[in-house]
Amino acid sequence: MASAQVTATTVERPRAYATAGAHGRARDWAEIQERMLVPLYQAVYQRLEVGAATSLLGLGCRSGLALLLAAERGALVAGVEEAPELRELAEGRGLQVAPAASAHSPAGPGEVTARSAYGLPRAAHSLVTVFEQLPYAVRPSELVADAAARTLPGGQVVLASWGPPERCESAAVLEVARRRSPRAPGHGPFGLSAPGALEGLLAGAGLRPAGSGRVTCPFAYADLDEAVRGMLSTGLYERAVEDSGQALVAKELEESLHPFVRADGSVRMTNVFRYVVADR
Template sequence: MASAQVTGTTSERSHTPACTGPHSRARDWAEIQERMLVPLYQAVYERLEVGPATSLLGFGCRSGLALLLAAERGAQVAGTESDTELRELAQGRRLQVQEDPRTAQSVARSAHSLVTVFEQLQTTPSPGRLVAAAARRTLTGGQLVLASWGPPERCESAAVLEVAQRQAGRTPGRDPFALGAPGRLEGLLAAAGLRPAGGGRVTCPFAYPDLDSAVRGMLSTGLFDPAVAAAGSALVVKELEEALHPFVRPDASVRMVNVFRYVVGERVN
C-alpha cells in the first residue's frame, strides 16, 4: 500500500526564491501546502467511518495526500486531477488518478460509495457543474462531501488571500470564501439532487518553518494565479510577504489558524 508520507520537506526549499511556474507550484503543494488540510481529511474520514468497505473517488485530488490517508484506512481509492504536474505527482505515489472529472468513468469503478471534493470548489468557475458531475459518480445510497473555507472572520489567512483579489485586475479569481456562508454548500448538494446529511467545521492551522515556505505554500493553492497573471509574480510575492508579516513568530516560523467547513450529501436515487 502507498504511504501517506509527504514528499520532501519544507526546510529543504526554504532558502530558494519563491517561484510561480507550474512545476514549482505543484511541487510546493505536495511538499508544503497539502499537509495543512490533513485535519479536514481526517475529520471527514472519521465521521463517515472510511475503511475497507469504502470505495472513494477524490475529485480534484491534486497530488493525492487525501487519497493516501483513505487508503491507509483500507479504502479503495481513485482520483481525478486536471493539472498535469499534480496528476503526475499523484501517480508517482502509485495512485490511480485520471485527467478529467468529466471522464471519471475511466477509473476502476464508474460510481463510488464516497466522493470527495476537498479543494477544487475554491478555484472552479462552475461549482454547480462540478458538483453535478461528482453526484453522477456517487452510488445510490452513497455520500458526496464538499468542503470550503469557513467564514473569513474565523480564518487568519483571509488578510493574505485578499492580496489575490486586489491584484487580480479585470479577471479576478473566485472568492475563496464565497461558498463558506451558511447554506451555500448545502444548496449545491440540493441542486445536484442529493439530500444534505450534516457537516462540520474543522480547524486547520497553516504552519510554515519560515516566510519563504509560507509564500510558496500560499501560491501553490492556485488562488493567486489570476493575480500573478495580471500583476506579475514579483509584485504578488512582495505583497504576500507583507501580508504574512503579522503572522511571523519569534522563531521566524509562520502560523495562521483557519477554519474549513464541510457538508455531506446522500444520493437517495
C-alpha cells in the same frame, strides 16, 4: 502501498518565486501546503468510517495526500485532477488519477475507476469527495452535479470549502489575489462560506443533506519563504500572477504574512474549513 507520512521540507532553497513555474508550485503544494488540510481529511474519514468497504473518488485530488490517507484506512481510491503537474506527482505516489472529465458525465475521456480485489473497474463510487476544488470552480453547481453522477445510489458526497473569513487568519493574505488581478473570480475563496451556501448546491444535484462540520486547520510554516511558496501553491493566485507577475505577488504576500511571523521566524495562521455530507 505508498505511505501518507507527512514531513516538513528540510532542504534550504533560495527565494525564487518568479521562476518557480507550474511544476515548482505543484511540488510546493505536495511538500509544503497539502499537509495543512490533513485535519479536514481525517475528520471526514473518521465521521464516515472510511475503510475497506469504501470506494472513494477524489475530485480535484491535486497531488493525492487525501487519497493516501483513505487508502491507509483500507479504502479503494482513485482521483481526478486537471493539472498535469499535480497529476504526475499523484501518480508518482502510486495513485490512479485521471484528467478532469466533462461535468455531469460519469464516463468519458476523464473516466477513472477504482479497482476491486477482482480487478473489475468501478464506474461509480460509494464516496466522492470535493475537498479543494470548489474555491476554483466557475460554476460550482456543475461540479457538484458531476460529483453526484459519479456516486453510487445510497452513496455519499462530501463538499468542503473555507469557513467564514472572520474565522480564517489567512483571509488578509488571500486578499492579495483579488487586489492583484481584476480578473479574480467575484466569489473568491470565501464565496461558499456563508451559512447554507454549501447546502444550497445539493438539491440541484439530487443530493440530500446528511450532516456538516467545521474543522480547524492551522497553516504552519518554518519561515516566510516557505509560507509564500505554500500560499502560491494553492492555485488561488494564478490569475494574479498572470496579471501582475509572480515577483510582485510574492512580495505583497510576504508583506501580508508579517503579522503572523513568530519570534522564532516561523509563520502560523489559524483557519477554519467547513464541510457538508450528502446522501445520494
